[in-house]
Each structure stands twice: as structure tokens, then as C-alpha cells.
Amino acid sequence: MIISRKQAIGAGLNRIDGPKKVTGTAPYAYEHALDQVAYAFPVQSTIAKGRVVVLDAQAALALPGVLAVLSHENSPRLSAEIKGDLAVLQSDQVAYRGQVVALVVAETLETARHAAGVVVVQYEEQPHESELSPDANKLYKPEKVNPSYETDTSSGDIEGALREAAVVIDQTYTTPAYHNNPMEPHATVAIWKSGDVTLYDSTQGAHAVRDVVARAFGLEPEQVRVIAPYVGGGFGSKGMPHPHVLLAVMASQKVGLPVKLALTRQQMFAVAGYRTPTIQRMRLGADQTGRLSAITHDVIEQTATIQEFAEQTAIVTRMMYKAENRATTHRLARLDVPVPAWMRAPGECPGMFALESAMDELANACGIDPIELRIRNEPEIDPETGHPFSSRGLVACLREGAQRFGWQQRDPRPGVWVEGRWRVGTGIAASTYPTRRRVSSARIRVDHEGRYTVLIDATDIGTGAWTVLTQIAADALDAPIEQVHLEIGDTALPQASLAGGSMGTASWGTAIVEAAHKLRERLQEVRGAIPAEGLEVVAESTENAYAKQFSMHAFGVQFAEVRVNQDSGEVRVPRLLGVFAAGHMMNAKTARSQLLGGMSMGLSMALHEQSVMDPRFGDYVNHDFAEYHIATNADIGEIDVSWIEEDDPYVNPMGAKGIGEIGIVGTAAAIANAVYHATGIRVRDLPITLDKLLG
Template sequence: MSVIGQGMDRLDGRLKVTGQATYSAEHKIPRLAYGMMVLSTIPKGRIAAIDVASVKRMPGVMLVMTHQNALRLPKQKEEGKTEGSGGGKEQSKPDQKKQPPNPKLSLLQDDRVQYNAQPIAVVVADTFEHARDAARRLNVRYAAESAQLDFRKAKMQLRRPEPQPERPPDTGRGNVGRSMARASQKLDLLYTTPMENHNPLEPHATIAAWEGDQLTLYDSTQNVTGVRKTAAQTFGIDPEKIRVVCPFVGGGFGCKGSTWSHVMLAAMASRMAGVPVKLVLERTQMYGPVGARPLTEQRLQLGASEDGKLLAVTHDTVSSTSFVDDFVEPCTAVTRKAYASESLQTSQRLATLNIGVPTYMRAPGESSGSFALESAMDELAYALKVDPVQLRLMNYAEKDPEKDIPWSSKSLRECYRVGAERFGWAKRTPQPGSMRQGRTLVGWGMATASYPANRKGAKASATINADGSVLVRSGTHDLGTGTYTVMAQIAADALGVNVSRVRFELGDTRLPEAPVSGGSQTVASVGPAVHQAARATRDKLIATALGDSASSLHGLNANDVDAADGWLFSKADPNRRDSMAAVVTRNGGQPVSGEASADQGDEKKRYAMQAFGAVFVEVHVDPDLGTIRVTRIVGAYGVGRVINRKTAHSQLMGGIVWGLGMGLMEKTEMDWRVGRAVNANLADYHVPVNADIGSIDITMLDEHDAWINELGAKGVGEIGITGVAAAIANAVHHATGKRIRDLPITPDKLI
């Protein structure tokens, strides 16, 4: 029986629960010093003076790095070449723009302040306590300037973002004007979502250590390769001289997908201090310099016929970005593919503020965009007096309406059916306020979940040792998602060995290169590479056995041999077999290895690849206090072939819990007078805890996708959050009759 699909326990679970898993701040490095960032306290201006002298005299202080003494970094030309670092680098032409290697990094190269909580100094000391004390005593005087911190005013100077692959700023099909004129039911709606912060349990952390011109970074990251590339560009050195190590990540959710200032600052401080430097962000420092989900304002216009068919859809989004660098929250991405409307028009625009650069946060665009779209669909269902599930089925997209190509697979219709049956949707009475338990208002709502099935090129290697054990390697990451376990399952299945015999190594740039662990693409990208590397290794071992006169398989054809439980055997006569370990041992004991590079072909030109689901929610609302309790959530998902049902279930559950937080709690409260978060801690930034969670029922359908990759696997990391906030909002409306279009839905908005 194939090990793929089984709900196995995590192979790294014991390490984590016993505290033996080594996270980035826990590596034991000789002569280690401690760094602490100092962040700006104004949103815009210049640093007029820094009292470095008094801090340098404090106990244990080894370095105070500011714009006045920081390592001078080479500039970078637009095409990516660096200059100014020596070694005969190509010089740029006078008319070519020079800029830091990564514009969103604040690396102390000048005295400019562009947002509150921008890194402006690093203090290095012999202990963490000394570094923290010195950093807090560093006195900084500013020449403040007028900052743009008003979203409404920023909207008066909207900018059209640069096109991104698969995410154009403007899209359209059909004639929206003509279609809207024919519509008998028209809605014009405005939804908003707030700034939100990731808050992984493990804060951002980096240890930087130089040995001559060789740099090692122990960094909590979702992209070891990306960190290495950024470091190479920043310092103008060969990437081969940089090693990035990250065996475990204590949560990322997108904020650790980019390389932020503290990583390079740690390396700069280490270079200047002459010792390895550990720099761990305090919880309050994770609000500003390491990204957040941006503010969004989304206007949706829907036009439908009397029988419920969508004729026209427009979705116009404004999201906040930074003067430092642009980031687009692609809220319209889900709308472009969701329903079979005859005409559609979408736009993305940016409102620029003096804030830190926003970034990817679990299901960027799809989570905030699905809140608006799926709330609007619910409002249309009420206007048409049509069941919300039925309305979605009436507008079901049998093929991708944007590209007019078939889906590689789509089980959404079945998701609606299974989810509705498990939830008991047929018992719902449609009138708002019509369902109660005693005095408590009961509301039922639903929404569609959707997320792209992404994939990028990846490499892997596999080795069978003389004792029959297997080592599989790829430079990917485990963010707590189960990558160690899932990849071991894939390799074991392809090789024909027990999972207990497989060791999977990841999180190191010395390993075969893999893409960023973001966009729910790790299994879909790295899994095929692991599968192919394991197959290549098995085929080599079979060829060795067939050519070995001492093997019972000698002389057979390779196609006549299979493998299972660590044995090679004849398909025609399973008793004719040879152990893998024996084959390796008889041939000098040299391990047998194989490598593979797996990449997508032109499948995406022929098929649209998407994961889908349906979410059903029950809420209980206190009519006097406005408090909301989510008593149960039912989700049904079509996510391709599930490699590990236990870890996949956990991922979907985690996404649903986060969707509950998005709907009811999460908001970065900003003091817009100064552009600084005032709830920058886990006490005041509210996220769901166990007591907030009722029943969660998850079904993963058996879905075959022959086109996404050879495993048929799609991602599950992010689809779980999509649709949940909208389903909650729709349930709250059903319970109370009040339509809340501004997240989060808090009691004050219901009273």
C-alpha cells in the first residue's frame, strides 16, 4: 500500500516537543555577540544627531553602528550589477540610476527616515541584556518633516502599479457598460480591510558570522536561496561565498518570505565588530520593518438578471503601500476567475503612505479579496431572494473565465454539496434574525474558498547507503507545515522503502536549490523533484543488481523489477529478490545516488490550475452585547492528491482559525498622527485562542489532477483562510440583519 495519502505523524515532532529542534537564534557559535536594532520614532525626516559616545561607554558595548559609521555598501545598477566594491566590477553609465541592492532595506547608508519604526542603528554588546539596555539609551534627535499618513488624502494621488506576472493592474472582458444596463438587479458596495501583522511565535532572528570573505547566515526565513542572493547583491560578493542555514522556522505566514533589513544589518555588524552577531527582533519591532498586510478599500459592482445570472462585475481595489518600495495586495485575483459573468472589469491602485513596506500575508490578495467578493455575492443572493449556495451554482465557472481554458481539475461543485450536507444547510431559514437559541441570535453563512495551484522549479537528490538507509536532500523549508514528513513519504514511495529508513534534509543553501516556501507551492514544486530523484536512484540500484552476477535478479530486464520494503524483486516471481542494502554492499559499499530537477512545462498555458473549497459557518450573537461566538465551521476542499492527510488537515484547520481571526479580531491599531502601531504586542493584538474556537469539520475530497504535477498535489497552506471572513460576515448578517463591510467585525459595530 502506498505511503502517500496516509495521515502520518510528523517525523520532526519529537524534536520539537522535546526542545531539540534548533531554531535560528539557537545555533551555538563561538565568540557570539548580541545585536539590537534601534528604530526611528518619527514617520519622516532626517537624523539630526545621535549621541553615540555615551552609549559606547556602557558596559559590554562593542559597536554602535549608525549611518555615520556603517559599512559602505556597493550601489546597484537597474539591471542588477553592482559597483563600487572593487574587483573590477563594471561601472555604470552616468545616466543609469544607482540605488541600494534592495530598495526596501534600511541599511544605514544615509540619514533619511521614511517611516516610523525604520531601523536607524544597531548596538552590539557581549550579552543580550547589555545590547538591549544600550539600544534603549541611545539618544536620537530628528529634523522631522511632514508625512503622508492619511489614507483618504493618499487616495487623491493614486498610482497604477507596475504589471506583475499573472497580476496585471487592470483586466477586463466583455462590455461591462452594456451588460450592467441590461441587469435587473444592481449592487454598488464598498468593503474595507485593515492593516494586519503576522505575529509568528518565533520572531525574526539572524546570526551572522564571517570567516574571511565567507559569510554564514543562520536566518529564520522561508527562502534560504533568496537570502543568499540578497546578501550577494548587498555586499557585492559571489553567492558561492555565502551560506544560509534554516532547518526550522517557527512560523512565517509570508513575513519571512522576503529578506528584511535586520538580516543584512546583522551581517554588517558582524563584519565591523569582527565577531559573529545574533540579532533577534523584539515583538514590538515586528510591527513596521518586516512587513504587514496592507489596508484595502474595495468597491464591487454586481449586475445580475432576474434569474440570478451574473451579467457584469467590477472590482476596484485601493491598497496602501510605502514610499520606500511598492507592494500590491492583489485583491482582484480571485474575482477574475471566480464566476462565469459575461463581462468583468478589475483594477488595482496604490495609496502611498509613510509606513514600512507591506508584504505577503497568508493568502495575500485572495484572503482580503474573497472577503469582499463573497460578501457581495451573499448580498446579491438576498437581493434576488436566492439561496447563497444556489446563486454560486447558477454562476459556476466550468472553465477559467479569464483565460478561457479548462481547469486542470475542479471539485467545487462537490465541495458545495458535501459541505452543505455536513453542515445541515438545508435546515437554514433565509430570513435574517429568524434562527435563535433562547435569546441568542443564530446565523448561518457560507462562502467559496479559492487559491491558485502554484509551482516553480526545484531540485533534489537521493542516496541509498550500504545499511539500506536513504538520505534525501533539497534546499526547501519547513515552516511547521510538515515538509520533513511529506518529502520523506514521497521519497519512500518512489524508492520502495519504509519511511523510517528515510532522512530528509532541508534548509541549507548547500543543498539542491528550491524555491521560496510561499504561495502554497512547496509540495507541488519540491515533491516532484524528490520523486524524480528517488526514482533515478532506484533505477540506478536496479541496474546495479541486474549487472551483478551474485544477485538473484541478475539477467532480468529492468522493467521486470519492482521495489518494496527495502527489497528489489521480480514482478513475475516475488520470491526472487535482493535487498537494497545487499546490492550496495556487494558493489563496494559506495552509496548509490540520483539527482533531479523538476519544473513545470507549458501546462499553465493549456490549463488553469486552482484549488477550491466551500466554507459554512454558524455564529451565535448576543443581542444586547453584540458579542459573536463562532460555534462551528464546516469546510470541504478539492486540493488535488493529499500526500499526508494529518498534516494537510492541520494546515486547513490553521487557515480556518486564521480566517476567524481576520473576520472578528485582527487589526493593527495605528496612531496615524505618528504612523506607529500602538498594539505591537501579543496582549493587545488579538488573535484567536483555543477558547475562541468551536467545532471545525474538514473534508478533503479525492481529487485527481493529471496536469499540476506528476504527484497530482496542490497546496493547502493558504486556501484554508480564504472565504472564512466572508462566511462569518454573512452569518452575522443572517443572525442580526446587519451587514458589516469593514473588518474586523467587533461588538461595537453590531450594537
């Protein structure tokens, strides 16, 4: 069922949850008030590899108010199904620095934190390796890359095409490790009562947490309830539970009280995931007019010895531009480091930095405008699958963006635009992100006065789901938005997919539309005479029947203007412009915020962010906001966000493609390309720091 009448959808409505959030009345996970609550604080390993040989908790247990100290010696046993990093406190083995080796539970947070500091841990240390390098002898090929993509792809004669190409780009690009730093830290409140568990958790998917906890403790899913109505950001790091969730449950089971556990900012750098660093070799072969004949993308990244995670970094190259001969590979180094995980636009974000930087280098080598180069290599069908695109607005974005940005006035020569002591340059890069949806369920009730209640276990991580889903429901029910009440973020509600992969609105909205359709049919059957007890329907969305017929992606283009100081190497970005083709926008206000936020994060990636590994200790040394630098308002001048309205009936009933991640994709490359245009210096290793632009 396609929504044909859109009154609420597209309007720039204020966020429904906004007043609660800005007044502090929206309870986040840690803020739920409970009687007789205890507090937990982790003890982390100080070595990168080895085993615990002595764990002396006597001094901690002697402190007033300390209730328990959990370790591998006395913690509740988890199911044998639970492997890797989630098998916390199940053995004496240490797989990375910062791994949790004990947990203190006390009557106050201050006591728990103090007691954690006096727990004595002695180790049998083993040699470790924690630094990513391109050493082929230490690399291996994973079976799949996240979530289940082919590791390698190849078609045609790559080497032959590169030998015959008039122009060849063969360069290596690197990105460092990045850490998700949502405003709300990872936090869980666990209540173990008579074998049933209630969790208040900061998560992107309450049902995903429920299922893991149930398996870990040998419970039925119905014995676990997870509540998460308000979540203060995630960027992927809260997509699946981390060890702290199971620790909170174990602690509550041990002491017989509700237990609160919130990770500190420093602890989040070890046990809550991060984006793997990458080493990416790009090879492009083209004729003198810039038309690609060959394209290869070879990726090296790291995973952890305790658990594998392989980011799908090269997948964008499989479908972005046409070339008869093409190949992509992924190789992993298994290191003694924390486990990498999802971070905003996993795969596409670092992969497009390499691809779009290489495309800019090809444009310069061929003497072709970077926009024209991309248009010349626009594919008619998906080069990987052979399927037609359900819609593909990249060329329209390129042309619209060029006009809005004033690209036509650009002098293509690098290093010639100088204003005082500042060198000025402009650059572009394309963006893309796949369009998906997952099966979800929704329940809708209507009372005898015509008021609707929509129930679905969706999650709002700050993206505006509270508001957007209400808009979708209002239009699907053909009702004023004031008559629609939404409830989300609770496993007591119908099951829904997690908030991630830019597919939340598509998945949840489809289920809501299906339920609304069923309810309207029921209302027709009773001829609008709603009984006193009201009416209720439940609907589950189905898999997208068009997903195997079409290639579905959102597209966009990022434009950047930079200024580079000739004396200091300082980079300023007075202008960013993004133009996107992402189907129908559900809410103009929340859409702009999401795209603007993604672009700001991309600027942060280009100029500031990097997690610095000290290989001597196997630890990221800048593990706080004092030294892990992110972009702030002072770093960014004007950001212009716009979009091209697309009518794509194949993606979902709302025609929405998802925008949570595409904003970050391409931004770093656009800024790096602009820096080259300003200075003539090509920075292939992020971030673009002052030292790389001096001399």
C-alpha cells in the same frame, strides 16, 4: 513521472520533527550555540518622515560591554543594487516610524538593549501621510501587482451591462492592516569570517536569503551559507529577508564576532512586513435568477514611499464566476509607512472577503439560496484565460458541505432564529487558491545496505514538510519510509524554491520524484548490486508543461454558524466547517492541521485582528500581543475539516494542489455572511466588532 503506487502518501503519519520540537531539542535560528557571540539591538526612528541630523552614541559606547554602534555614518557599505528597505543604515533619510537608524552591538543582549536606549537621535522632521483613503488624487496605477499579474483587466461592456441588469449590487468593503505574527520571531545569527558568511536564519527560503546577502555584500553565492532546518512559522513574512538579516551580517563584519539579532514582537510590526489595508468596491449585475452579467472589482491599497508592494487583491474575481462583462483594477496610495509584504494568501484572502460578501448580498437580493447562486454562476472554463480547469471541485464541495453542515434545514430569512438572548445565523463563502510549482533540485543517495538519503533545500515552517517529503520520497523510491532519511533547510543542499504560495510540496516533491526516477534507473542498470560507496543522483524539476494549457486551482467552501448576543453584540462561532478540493492530500494529519489553522486565522481576521494606525505619528499603536488580538481556543467551538479526493494528473507527479493558504480564504466572509443572517446587519468593514452590531 506520476507516482502510481501510493503507500506512504496520504497516511496520517506523525510528524518526523514533532518529538524534537515538543522536547525543545530542535534548534531554531537564535538558539544555535556559538563561542564568543555578540548581540545586536536596533535603534528605531521615532518620526515617520525626515532625516537624522545628529546621532550621538557616546553614552552607549561608554557602557561596559558595548562593542560598536552602527549608523549611516560608519556602517559597512552595501551594494548599490540593494534598494528600498533593505538599504539599511545607508543614508540619513527616514521613510517611516520604526525604521532602523542605528544598531548597538554588545557582549550581552541586556547590554545591547540598554545601550540602544541611551543612543541620542535628533531629527529634521517633515510632514508625513500615513492614513489610507479613497482620494483619487493621491492614487496611482502600479505597473504590475504581486508578483507579476496585470494591474487591470477588462472585457465586455461593463457599464452597459450594469445599466441593463435586473439586480445590481454596488458596495464597498474594507479590511484593515494585518500583521504576520509567527510564534518564532524573526531572528538571525551571522558569522563573518574571512569574507565568507554563515547565517542561521528564520526564513521560508534559505537560498533566497543567500542570494540577497551575496548581492548586498559583493560576494559570490558560494561564499554565503544559510542554515534553517527548523522555522517556527512565517505566514509569508519570512519569504524574503528583511533589514535585520543584513544588519546582523554588518554587525558581525564590524566587530569580528558571530552576532545574534532577534526582533522583538514590537519591532516586528515595523520592519517585517504586513498585509496592506484595502478599500474594495464590488459591483455585480445579474438577472432575477441570479445569473451574473457583469462583475467589477476595484481595489485601493497602500504601499510605502521607500519601496513598492502591490497586493494582487482582485485577481480572484477574474476567474471565480462566469460573467460576460468583467473588470478589475488596483490603485495604490504611496504613504510614509512600513513596507507591506506577503501574508498568508496575499490577494485571495482580502479579495474573497469582498467578492463572497457581495455574492451573499446578491443571493439575498434575488431571493436565491447562496449555494444555488454559486452553482448557477459556475464557469465551464477559466473566464480570464479561456483555458479549461485541470480540475475544479467547487460544486462538489458546496454539495458535500451543505449535507455535512445541515444547510437544508436553514430558514433563509435574516434575524428570525433566536435562542434566549442569542441571535443565531449561518453563512457560507467559497475559497480558492492557485496551484503552482517552481523549479527545484534534489539529490538522493543510497548506500550498500539500501538506505536512502534525500537532500533538498526545502523549508519546514511548521507545515509538515519534514514528514510529507519523506512520504513522497518513500513512494517514489518504492521503499519503506523507515529507510528514507531527509535533510532540508541548508543552502549547502540542492537549490529549492521557498516555502510560500502553497507550492512548496509541489515544487520540492516534483524534484524528489525526478531524482527517485533517475536513481531507480541506475539501480536497474546495476541490477540492484549497489557498490560499497553507494550511488547518488541529482535531478532538477522542469517547468510544468501543462501550466499553459490548463487553469490550475484548489477550491473549497467555508460554512459558519454564529451566535450574536442581543445585549452586548458579542459574537461567538460554535461551528465552522470547511470542505476542500485540493488534489491528493499528502498526509491526512498534517493536512487537517493546515486547513484547521487557516480557518482559525480566518476567524481571527473576521472578529479580532486589525493593526490600528495613529495618523498623528504614522505608527501602528497596538503593536504587541496585548492589544493585537488573535483567536484562541476559547473563541472557536467545533471545526470540521474534510476534503474531496481529486485525481488531477496535470499539476505535479503527486497530484497535490497545496493547502497552506486556502484555509484562510473565504472564512471571514462566511462569518460575516452568518452574522448578517443572524442579525440582518451587514458588516462590510472588518473586523466585526461589538459596536457594529449594537443599536
